[in-house]
Amino acid sequence: MKAEKVKPLFLEAVKKLGITEECNFLFETPKNPEHGDLTTSIAMRLAKQLKKNPRQIAQEIIDQVSANASDMISKIEIAGPGFINITLSGKFYADGIRELFEKGENVGRSDFGKMQRVNVEYVSVNPTGLLHLGHGRNSCLGDTVATLYHWSGYDVTREYYFNNAGNQMQNLAKSIYARYMQLFQSDFPFPEDGYHGEYIKLIAAEIREKFDNTLKNPSVENMQIIRKYGEKWCFEKIKATLERMKIKQDVFYNEDSLYNTGKIQEILDFFKEKKLSYVKDGATWLKFSELGLQDDRVIVKSTGEPTYRLPDIAYHREKFRRGFDILIDIFGADHVATIPDVMAGVKALGYDSSKVHPVIYQFVTLTENGEQVKMSKRTGKSYTLDDLLDEVGPDVVRFFLLMRSGSTHLEFDLNLAREQSEKNPVFYLQYANARISSVIDNAKEAGIKLENDIDFSLLTHPREISLINTAMNFGQIILDATRKCEPQILADYLRLFASEFHAFYHDCRIIGVETDLQKARLALAITTKNIIKNGLTILGISTPDRM
RNA sequence: GCGCCGGUAGCUCAGUUGGAUAGAGCAUCAGCCUUCUAAGCUGAGGGCCACAGGUUCGAAUCCUGUCCGGCGUACCA
Numbered sequence: 001m002k003a004e005k006v007k008p009l010f011l012e013a014v015k016k017l018g019i020t021e022e023c024n025f026l027f028e029t030p031k032n033p034e035h036g037d038l039t040t041s042i043a044m045r046l047a048k049q050l051k052k053n054p055r056q057i058a059q060e061i062i063d064q065v066s067a068n069a070s071d072m073i074s075k076i077e078i079a080g081p082g083f084i085n086i087t088l089s090g091k092f093y094a095d096g097i098r099e100l101f102e103k104g105e106n107v108g109r110s111d112f113g114k115m116q117r118v119n120v121e122y123v124s125v126n127p128t129g130l131l132h133l134g135h136g137r138n139s140c141l142g143d144t145v146a147t148l149y150h151w152s153g154y155d156v157t158r159e160y161y162f163n164n165a166g167n168q169m170q171n172l173a174k175s176i177y178a179r180y181m182q183l184f185q186s187d188f189p190f191p192e193d194g195y196h197g198e199y200i201k202l203i204a205a206e207i208r209e210k211f212d213n214t215l216k217n218p219s220v221e222n223m224q225i226i227r228k229y230g231e232k233w234c235f236e237k238i239k240a241t242l243e244r245m246k247i248k249q250d251v252f253y254n255e256d257s258l259y260n261t262g263k264i265q266e267i268l269d270f271f272k273e274k275k276l277s278y279v280k281d282g283a284t285w286l287k288f289s290e291l292g293l294q295d296d297r298v299i300v301k302s303t304g305e306p307t308y309r310l311p312d313i314a315y316h317r318e319k320f321r322r323g324f325d326i327l328i329d330i331f332g333a334d335h336v337a338t339i340p341d342v343m344a345g346v347k348a349l350g351y352d353s354s355k356v357h358p359v360i361y362q363f364v365t366l367t368e369n370g371e372q373v374k375m376s377k378r379t380g381k382s383y384t385l386d387d388l389l390d391e392v393g394p395d396v397v398r399f400f401l402l403m404r405s406g407s408t409h410l411e412f413d414l415n416l417a418r419e420q421s422e423k424n425p426v427f428y429l430q431y432a433n434a435r436i437s438s439v440i441d442n443a444k445e446a447g448i449k450l451e452n453d454i455d456f457s458l459l460t461h462p463r464e465i466s467l468i469n470t471a472m473n474f475g476q477i478i479l480d481a482t483r484k485c486e487p488q489i490l491a492d493y494l495r496l497f498a499s500e501f502h503a504f505y506h507d508c509r510i511i512g513v514e515t516d517l518q519k520a521r522l523a524l525a526i527t528t529k530n531i532i533k534n535g536l537t538i539l540g541i542s543t544p545d546r547m
Numbered sequence: 548g549c550g551c552c553g554g555u556a557g558c559u560c561a562g563u564u565g566g567a568u569a570g571a572g573c574a575u576c577a578g579c580c581u582u583c584u585a586a587g588c589u590g591a592g593g594g595c596c597a598c599a600g601g602u603u604c605g606a607a608u609c610c611u612g613u614c615c616g617g618c619g620u621a622c623c624a
Contacts, residue, residue, distance in 0.1 A: 028563065031570080041566055044604075054604080080567055081604060126624080168624075283622050294549085301622040308624045333618050336551055362552060363617070370558085404560070407552060409617065411559060416573075422586045423573065431586045439583050446583095480563080492561065495571075499588095506579095506588045525583095547586065 002096070002472050003027035003038060005072060006086065013064030014042065017050065017057065027086075029473075036075065036085035037469065043082040054082030094456035097468045101454070101527045108478050108534045113154030119319050120146040122330040123242065123249065124161040127234040128172045130199055131241045131385040133364045133412060134332060140401040140540070141361055141487065142330040143247045147538050148482040148490070149328075157324070158248060161315060163255035164231050171195065172234075173227035177218060179204035180226070184213065197382060203233050237386075244389050245398065246540045258314045264306060267314050267349070268299075276348055291344035312338060313345030320351045327356045328485065336360055359485045361406035368414040392417045395541045399426045402539055403491040425495060429536060430547060432498040436529040437545035439510055443522050446511055450523055458520045463504040467524065470497050474531050478538075487539060494535045501528050 006027065027038045043058035050057060058078045065076060075087035100107050122142020125135055143158070150156045163169075175194035179201045182188045194200075207215065207229055215222045242249070258264050268284070271277040276287050282302030286309070289296050299310040319327050331339070339358045347353040366373040366383060373383055388397055396417050403425065404410045422428060459468065473493070481489040510521040533543045 026564075028566080030567080032567070035567070039566090044566080047604080083567070163624080166624085281622080285622095298622045303622075305622085307622065312624095333552065335619090335624085337619050338624085340550095360552075367559095408560075409553070413559070413573095416559085420586085424586085425572070427586050428572090431584080435584055435587080437584095442583055488561085489563095492571085499571090502587055503589090505583080509583070511583050547584075 002088070002092075002469075005092070006038060006070075006088075009065050009068055009070055009073075010040070010042065010061065012068065013061045014046070016064050017046070017060060029469075030085065035079060035083070036077075036087040038086040038088065039079075040084050040086075041082070043078075043084060047082070058082045058084050090457055090460060093465055093468045093472075094459070096472045097456050097459065097524060097527060098454070100471055100474075100531075101456075101523050103530075105530055105534070107527065107530045108474055108538075109151050109153070110475060110479065111153040112479055112482075113149065113152050115153065115155045116325040117157070117323055118146075118149045118154045118326040118328065119157045119159055119322075119324040120149065120328045120330070121159045121161055121319075122146075123238075123247070125238060126163050126168055127231045127238065128168050129195060129197055129234060130237055130382075132382055133366055133385060133388065136245070136385045136388070136397060137361055137364050137401045137410060138330050138332060139242060139245060139247045140398050141359065141406060141485075142328075143245075144402055144487040144539055145328060145330070145359065145482075145485045147540070148478065148485075148487065151478055151534075151538060152482040154326075157250050159251045159253055160249045161253045161255065163311075165256050169227055169231065172200075172230045173223050175200050176203050176207065176226050176230045177215075177223065180207055180215065183208050184216065199234075199237075200230075203230050206233070241385050241389070245385070245394050253315070255311050255315070258311050258318070263314045263318060264310060267310065267317065270349065271299075274348070286345070288341065288344055291348055293340055293344055297341060308338065309341050309345070312342050313349070316342055316346050316356065317349050317351065320346070320355075325355065329356065329358045331358055331360050333360060333362050357485065359406060362409045364401070364410045364412055366412045366414060373414070388412075388417075395430070396424065396426050398540050399429075399491065402487045405486060405488045426541065427547070429494055429498050429532065430541070430544060432501050433529060433532050433536070433543045434545060434547040435505065436501070436525050436532070439505075439525055440522070440529070442511055448511070448518060448522060450519055450526075454519050454523050455516050456520055456523070458517045459524060461504075461508050463500070463507045464521075464524065467497075467500045467504045467528065470500050471527060471531055474535070490535055491539060494532060494539075497528075497535075498532060501532070 003026065027040050030036060030039045043061060044054045046052075046057055047054040055078055062076050062078065062084060065073070072089055072092040073086055074089035074092075075085075077085055079085050103109075120142055122145075123135065123139050125131065131139070146156050146158045171191070171193065172195060174191050175196075178188060178190045178194060182190070183204060190196075207226065211225070215226060268277070271286060276290065277284055277299065278287070279285070283298045284300035285296045286299045287296050288294070297309060298307055300306050316327065329339075336358075339360075343353040343356060346356065366388075385397075391414070400412055400417055401410065416423060420427070422431075459465070470493075474497075477490055477493045481487055504524075508521060510525055511518060513521070536543050
């Protein structure tokens with residue numbers, strides 16, 4: 001955002017040096033404050049092309065830029081091998097903070113996406129069990145990515161894809177049935193590959209409560225009743241957990257509908273017609289080897305049942321047909337293998353697979369006292385998302401699941417999460433917000449009013465400049481986090497920004513200083529609050545005014 | 548075997564299309580409350596960026612190889 005304002009001056013200068021083609025150079029914020037506010041290595045990059053000494057090129061650029069003398073820049077100089085360091089003027093910052101202040105509660109919103117239609121698919125758990133921590137990461141990532149797109153000016157649909165037919169539902173029914181029978185006959189055998197979770201026993205107990213012993217005969221009708229009961233039970237629990245996490249979804253897309261409406265058959269026919277599929281050993285294979293992948297794969301088993309690939313491909317085609325410009329899939333690392341198949345399939349159907357953005361996240365481990373807490377499904381003693389929510393609440397859960405990049409393993413430290421103190425990064429952010437709220441309240445009581453007469457150029461203290469500087473990056477941070485589908489970028493930024501606020505608060509008194517300075521500082525505080533509040537809101541974290 | 552993700556401070560992790568002296572939080576140690584919320588601020592120590600080569604003005608970042616960890620590699624989803 002800062003860079004955008006200075007860039008035109010440099011593009012002009014570079015053009016004068018004889019560079020006609022689009023040259024993409026960027027400005028960075030130097031780590032060392034002695035190097036100014038912005039720095040660019042463009043001179044070194046152009047050195048080869050122009051066959052000149054980088055320092056000489058830098059000097060020529062500087063001459064050009066200074067000639068167009070802008071009041072945005074107060075100092076511009078060469079450093080080291082040819083860096084151009086720029087120190088921005090007081091006016092630059094005064095204008096910058098004024099702009100942010102005027103945006104008010106809309107700071108961070110943009111129309112960058114031009115209302116392109118985005119579909120974000122997440123959670124997508126089949127109704128056979130309860131949500132655990134891994135699902136939590138999926139849900140929070142998806143939900144936050146969707147919110148980021150919304151703030152960046154896209155038309156977002158939040159989608160949940162599920163399958164309530166197929167083997168796993170039969171398995172659920174069999175598992176519940178076995179637990180149900182065990183209530184009458186304790187040695188009734190439990191299926192080897194059944195769902196071992198404790199919740200199955202709860203469902204079984206409820207069923208006995210309602211139906212007594214009338215379902216003991218495992219007839220098709222009875223198993224159907226059990227299956228439906230289990231499905232409903234699980235889905236309600238899942239939805240309740242999502243609600244606790246403040247995760248919303250617009251569309252629940254049922255895999256069944258792909259069959260009912262003939263979509264699956266259409267795809268089969270298409271592949272057959274294009275000679276991209278063939279039958280071998282009674283199964284239908286898709287020629288992935290002709291679609292740029294290693295091996296052919298089965299799409300319909302010899303039993304006549306499709307493998308997951310077929311509906312996945314059909315589902316993605318439907319998303320394209322529904323008119324989405326961007327398709328985002330949130331997948332756990334265990335699903336990476338399906339991605340190339342779907343991509344290849346979609347491409348073969350004539351759609352632009354580059355519009356599909358899979359977001360992969362690595363696994364979550366839960367640690368307590370330095371030891372890993374088991375979350376295994378099979379042992380039955382899984383630690384569910386609800387258990388975690390009971391212990392630390394949704395704000396902490398969301399922040400912890402979002403504060404790491406999806407590409408790395410996430411260690412969820414229960415001890416730290418339980419900590420209700422400054423050690424816990426969530427409270428650090430919420431505290432900043434509460435602190436500002438308190439100041440704003442005090443200002444109101446003191447009768448301080450902000451009209452259109454704020455002189456932002458009075459904000460010259462290093463802490464003020466530093467805070468404004470970081471505030472001015474907020475818009476770009478939102479866009480970066482959106483484009484990369486990385487809420488962690490925002491979470492990280494907010495920690496930095498809050499720490500800059502705390503330092504400012506410590507060194508610069510707001511209420512009780514000279515009238516004009518008081519107004520300017522209050523306006524800065526209000527802008528800071530808007531940014532922290534919007535940032536936390538995007539992450540789905542509450543912003544209490546008092547703590 | 549092959550594919551994907553990772554290996555950065557005691558621990559958990561950042562590190563902006565390759566940039567200047569490698570960053571944060573926690574932990575350890577030392578300071579700061581008669582003043583707007585001390586759930587805060589300031590400072591110190593702590594590093595062979597897994598290892599070995601290569602590319603170039605310049606590498607934690609790019610390339611090759613090796614080692615370690617996780618996840619895949621089904622006519623399971």
